[in-house]
Amino acid sequence: MKKENVLQQKIIALKQQKKAVIFAHYYQSPEIQEIADFVGDSLELSRKAAETDAKIIVFAGVYFMAETAKILNPTKIVIVPDINAGCSLADGCPPDKFRDFLKNYPNHKVVTYINCSAEIKTMSDYVCTSSNAVKVINAIPPEENIVFAPDKNLGKYLINETGRDMVLWEGSCVVHEAFSLEKLIDLYQKNPDAVIVAHPESEAHILKTAQYIGSTSGMINYIKASPKPKFIIATENGILHKMQQEVPHKILIPAPSKEDNTCACSECAFMKMNSLEKLYKCLLKESPEVLLAEELITKAQKPIQQMLKI
Known part of the structure; x- marks a missing residue:
């Protein structure tokens, strides 16, 4: 039996013994997705985190996602395979600099994309994901001014979709800015029957080529419903397994x-830091654990609950 299969069986047995649940993002490696209790995008994982009755949550994704699970489940143990699995978007919006930035916009509602740290969420009026960002912006009264952070590409997309004039924090996702327009055009010319679908974190020139723009789960649903036989996917390549x-x-x-690179596609190095071996060890030792101060959790819960209401 392959080493991966042995580890998968050990993890499943340990999970049952400890009454744990494993959440995995679509961008995780296939062998992790295969043993997860639930695979989804940020919004789906947030909802599942709010609903679970498991004692232990193992979060195979990146750190801000595990923080969100802890915020929604403060009394549960939330653990991660690799505590250093971060996010370029979250890292590009330091709390001290964002706090100073907001001083320039005292009368603005603050909407933050879920890809940010727990501390940034405490400074927010609303949190959103790529799945529900348009709904969240449209739910804010038109007379209100808005600051949107940390993704400028998603922010520009939302300005186009909603017609709202928003102040944007200058952040971006290295994975979704890695696509080559020149190579994409060349690929499309070789596959003129293909439909291009893209994540809204991508740059504007990539989004202009897409017939569909949406979250990871949105892309899956679109492709399932479409009668077309071929698709070019502009997001992290981990989604292809589930798709x-x-x-x-x-x-x-x-x-x-x-x-x-080896796959000629865009990969998130942070997402790929997690492995079956790390997942097994973290569940065995119940560590590294995500620990957040009670006051921080209370403050960060409010904008997330606002999102879940919408």
Whole structure:
């Protein structure tokens, strides 16, 4: 039996013994997705985190996602395979600098994309995901001014979609800015029957090529419902595993990145820091654990609950 299969069986047995639940983001490696109790995007994982009755939550994703699970489940143990699995968006919005930035906009509602730290969430009126960002912006009265952070690309997309003039924090996701327009055009010319779908964190010139723009779960649902047989996918390539399971008869091609790498696609190095071995060890030792101050949790809960209401 392969080492991966042995580890998967050990993790499943340990999970049952400890009454734990494993959440995995779509961008995790296939072998982690296969043993997860739930695989989803940020919004779906947030909802599941709010609903779970498990004693231990193992979060295979990046750190801000595990923080969100802890905020929604302050009495539960939340653990991560690798505590250093961060996020370029979250890291690019330091709390001290964001606090100073907000001083320039005292009468603005603050909407933050879920890809930010727990401390940034405490400074927010609303949190949103790529799945519900348009709904969240549209729910804010039109007379209110808005600061949107930390993703400027998602912010520009939302300005176009909602017509709201928002102040944007200058942050971006390195994964979604890695796509090459030149290579994408070349790929499309070779596959003129393909439909381009893209994540709204991508740059504007990539979004202009897309027939569909949406969250990871939105893309999956769109491709499932579409009669078209071939798609070019502009988001982190980890989504292809789940997508192919949902549409085994369709052809899925990852959008090419600027860099020449083994898959010629865009990968999130942070997401790929997690492994089966790390997942097993963290569940065995119940560590590293996500620990947040009670006051921080209370403050961060408010904008997340506002999102879940919407």
